[in-house]
Amino acid sequence: AVVSTQSTGVQTLDTILNLITAETLKIQDISATHSTCLSNNFNLLLDQLKKIKSEDISDELDSWTRFKYLIAIMDDSLVKIVEHWENGDLSQYFKSSEVQHLARALFQNTDKNAALRRRITGEIL
Numbered sequence: 001a002v003v004s005t006q007s008t009g010v011q012t013l014d015t016i017l018n019l020i021t022a023e024t025l026k027i028q029d030i031s032a033t034h035s036t037c038l039s040n041n042f043n044l045l046l047d048q049l050k051k052i053k054s055e056d057i058s059d060e061l062d063s064w065t066r067f068k069y070l071i072a073i074m075d076d077s078l079v080k081i082v083e084h085w086e087n088g089d090l091s092q093y094f095k096s097s098e099v100q101h102l103a104r105a106l107f108q109n110t111d112k113n114a115a116l117r118r119r120i121t122g123e124i125l
Contacts, residue, residue: 010061013049017063020045021070025098030074030105039074042067066093073099078107078116085120096121 024038046068069090073081081103084090090099103117 014061014063017067035074042071082116082119
């Protein structure tokens with residue numbers, strides 16, 4: 001019964017993190033203030049979840065790592081996001097369209113930013 005409860009707890013946590021990530025990916029425009037607020041609250045959530053789960057669940061859940069990368073995207077510059085995409089960190093957990101969407105939601109639509117976003121899809125500048 002203990003194994004079943006732990007498994008259910010991990011499944012519930014996986015579902016919660018996937019839902020939060022999916023809903024965040026739907027946001028069309030994220031101001032710098034909103035991004036900071038979301039990032040801070042998401043980090044608080046992770047801290048609380050670490051206290052609840054005694055074992056290291058980050059090894060068990062792709063959603064945990066994906067969620068941590070979502071937080072990093074919200075905290076990083078567009079240049080840094082593109083670097084993480086190009087070195088393969090983000091592509092393990094996000095589709096290029098998802099990273100593109102977040103970049104559009106987080107950063108102003110300038111020619112420089114558009115050129116950076118094209119690098120996420122591999123378009124030649």
